[in-house]
Amino acid sequence: MHHALLRRFGALLASAAIAALTGCASVKLPAPTASAPTVEKLRAANLAPAAAGSFAVAPGQPAELDRSLSGLRGSSVTAASGSFSQQLKDELVAALKASGLYDEKAPIVIEGLLTDSKVDAGASTGTGRLAARFAVTRGGKRVFDKELAVDAQWESSFVGAIAIPAAINQYGALYKALVAKLVDDPAFRAALAR
């Protein structure tokens, strides 16, 4: 275990060095994991278990929105499971499962449509945005329908080897932030109330 960890940190450093020299990389987002603050809120909210239904790119949006990102100076990011809308679904499912609130057969179903996904590893300031329209149906009746968005801004760098990993990390963190924003929404909580 110890040596495996050491090898992985070595690989990480080597990747950073290579990125510093070549200026480009292709990175897959890690599989989502639950964050403790979101789980704590879900557990305290007295919600009923829910299932996650269809997650896809919103109608009228280009299909590339679900699979590729520009703004990374030639580097690229792909979702852990193929599409960014699926990444969002997996993030939500991870939070629900860790809270004991995920049930594939529940009559409450949460769905999502990806409406925005972008990142810019600017020379001085980095920016990122992720947005989705969430819907909750309860026994077939729609009880929640709202678009939510999260934005990030951070100090970037002219040096790509600093700016690109920071932008990828900030973009990846937007998925947790968007799920947290959904969980914080009073209307969403009302839709899932026991």
Place this chain on the structure above:
Amino acid sequence: MTSFPTWAQRARRGLVLLAAAALTGCANFYVDGNTREVPSSELQRREPVHPVQVLFEFQTKGVANANATSLLKARVLEQVKSSGLFSEVGEAPVAGGALLGITLNNVPLTDDAFSKGFVTGLTFGLAGSQVSDGYVCTARYTPAAGAPAIVSQARHAIHTTLGSGAAPASAVKAKNIDEAVTIMTRQVVSNVLNGVSRDANFK
């Protein structure tokens, strides 16, 4: 207010040092000597012990860092397990609803951080070819859903030097960055576990 140019200059210097370390192996890594590991024998166990759900997150300047989280998570969970504070340790919800959230936040040690007292008690030196990374570890334990949380926090640092410069005072040299991160994580996590275990409401 943090001076961005100063921060950026240090960030670049840190990257150069890390890249140099990866390519040449000539960088030296030191674990700050002021945060020592608390042996599991010194933790305050309460009988009967209960199962706990543990969620770990590594952050970079307060933002979740999924890659670093996946690298360290198994080790942190194993450390909680071997602490003996809980009967079972896992990532899934447990009977009784106990939840332990552990975050390890990597923050740059700048003059601003110094002025705010972050490094109080830690070795701090950014002169010459040395950069330092600060780590704030926070454990938040809720014995049951909706119960008041017990919060424990500890701080640590890793210092990196290039070449044959003087070693930071009271810091312990690690073989490489991997060992430095491993030691730092173990020591700082042991301190927050100790803090949780000594809270009067811990059960």
